[in-house]
Amino acid sequence: MKVHTYLRMTQIPYKIDGKDPFGPKGKAPWISLNGEHVADSEFIIAYLNRKCNKDLNKEHSVDQLALGTAVRVMLEDQFSWGMALERFVFNPQEFRKVFGKNLLYDTIILTFGGSVAYKRAVAQGIGAHSREEIEGIVSKNLRAVSSLLGDKKYILGDMPCQDDCAIFGQLGQAVWGLPNSNYEKLVHSELTNLRDYCFRIKDLYYADWDQLISRKRKSA
């Protein structure tokens, strides 16, 4: 969602390939442009900024941008683990509502994905904790983001910055991609400014949102 949103924010036209999701370094997403292949969302954005002469950060000072980056890293390096564990380990039955294709495919993905997600979360550190402890840690991060966003339109004010793409990419999962989770309950009840932020970005950059989802449902 981060790279999608960046491409739409910078108006760089793109085509989706869903057949080879894992690229160089075994990471998703990745891009191909004029024969060059780049993986890792931050490197993709830096590459496209250079190649296409884009700068979403020009309206903001260095100190302000530091705040945006800190929020991005907090979500990408801790909330994302809470999300992966919620999806593949703690609440796998909800996974089918978001990604499900058929029973066999879903069972294989969940069995394999569950053990990989758990093993990686343990290696990262957060996986050593109980489910309640993990939810506590990750929920506090969401509360911190909500405090920092306040009633601003975007994380740094009235104009979006580059890190808004990443922040939306993460928070959007809590709003739409983690059905029946405590994170979903949080953003729809106590931290509604995070939900409103996500809807704001969706309305601005994803006019075709419903078509994208219905296309996916048809092919499933």
Next chain:
Amino acid sequence: MGCCSIELSLTNLILFGVLYFVGKKALKLFKQWKIDRMLEKWDDAPKDKLILHTVWRSKLLPSASPFGLKLETYLRMAKIPYELDTKDVMGPKGKFPWITYKGAHIADSQLIIEFLNKKLDISVNKNTSKEQLAIARACRVVMEEHFFWGLIQYRFIDNVKAVPQLTKIPAMFKLLLPLRSCLLKQRMIDNGIGKHTPTEIYQMTEADLHTVSGALGSKKFFGGDEPCEDDCAIFGGVAQAVWGLPGSSFERLCDGELKNLKEYCERMKEMYWPDWENCMDKS
């Protein structure tokens, strides 16, 4: 003959697979059994004393572990007396630092701080606004969950032979350092950051120091004029860059372009570690 050798190879493969999984499970159970026996020993510790179990003192700063330095700084900030144990380093959940207090053994620096705040009714964040606390939390997570891997890459993968200059290593552990290096590399790959080249890893984690420096600006602490709780964690991490990674680009950044981080560390050190020099390994 041909069919027989295929059958034998298949049997060997299955046997190897079974042995591998059984061996892995047995090792996990053995490690847990060892931890449980060790914890039993500490069940008899005096209930009114807080025992901090962490890695032994290092030669360049009191703790080469950002989490060890974080927790010790918090205990000093909250004025909780403690006793150091550096023999049983690994605690519950296979993590350090960990504490023994009033019969409870708790691991993970952040969970320990939350436990002690609740148990002893402590609040070191009284004078800090909600927004400042949120910024401090974000910077703590940047240092603990992202910059940490730059530290690991530099210290334990690219410069593992220099580890004895940082901290005393028992002779047997010295032999195991290359294995430790491989295991940490695997952890980094599982995290995702380890799939990048070392140059890319350093680039990404140097950016973390820029982020934290930008967020600090000209403030004295992340809590404002007085430190807040997350200053302990941020100090624990940034101090590694300032004093604990000699010859690194992180050290150069803190000495040069991001000198507000070094000045911040000096302030925290002066406030909570007047005995800094005596808390280093001088052997």
